[in-house]
Amino acid sequence: MSAKRENWDARIGRRIRLRDVHVFLTVAQCGSMARAAQQLSVTQPAISKSVADLEFALGVKLLDRGPQGVAPTDYGKAFERRGLAVFDELRQGVSEIEFLADPRIGEVRLGCPDTLAATLLPPVLERLSAQHPGIRLHIEQTNPVLPDVRQLLDRSVDLMFGRLGPPFGEEVHSEILYRDPMVVVAPVQSKWARRRKVALADLVDERWILYPPDRTPGIFIEQAFREQGLSFPHAIVLGYSLQLRDMLMMTGDYLTIVAASAVPVLNAKRDTVRILPIDLGRNATARPVTIVTLKKRTPSPVVDVFIGCVRAVAKEIKTQIGR
Structure with missing residues (x-):
């Protein structure tokens, strides 16, 4: 047996307990021994002892203690990262056994x-x-x-x-x-839904529900308007909620831009919207x-x-x- 293996068996393998590792990970994530004790339903002295036993087995300091709580040292951060992976593998192992059974x-x-x-x-x-x-x-x-x-x-x-x-x-x-792809949609009762030809420029002054222009996918939508020499419309509503779009589109007063896969969702309860024949450019369609x-x-x-x-x-x- 190699010296390295003997060192593992004697110094670490026989001394590190799974529960101590679990306690340390909980403390590191809570940032406080008191909160960790509360979460694990044990006393704070028991938490302190588990961490101390683990530090002794590893021969390094895992946590810095202070008036604001605790924080992992560089050793602690490395052990936390690996410890999370170990417990994840154990969880997956149990899940796999349950699934096989x-x-x-x-x-x-x-x-x-x-x-x-x-x-x-x-x-x-x-x-x-x-x-x-x-x-x-x-x-x-x-x-x-x-x-x-x-x-x-x-x-x-x-x-x-x-x-x-x-x-x-x-x-x-x-x-x-x-x-x-992103598509422009209008309520079925809208005049735009009945037209075979419609340009983005025709719609600039309409009542819009749009994504914020400084975040994806609003960035691509703003670019689509800009590429056609248009300013980003003054939207009545800026946001990501598909449910809100669904409710407002039923009133017949708004236009919006959504992913093509969202159109069946908007039309799930009743025939609510139509896709308008407008090309928003490659960035919005890919x-x-x-x-x-x-x-x-x-x-x-x-x-x-x-x-x-x-x-x-x-x-x-x-x-x-x-x-």
């Missing part, structure tokens, strides 16, 4: 913006529940502009949906599912919808099942919108 059950943790939760997710859930009714989906709302991949890196979600293509970073993988995962993380079987459903639905959407 009963393929009908399991949990998937998904980071998803509201816009995709309203368009891509419903048909995915319909397919998933039909094939695997026992699988539960836990959804974390993410930034509609740019997914925060830290949720992936700290293993709080298994995968994410996004509307921007790669690169997201060296540690993550981005797969383009389909390209979802926006990818992506699925984002960690490169060095093997998906559990239940996550693989979910991804399979997503790809199948994405293929159908791609056919519908021709992208």
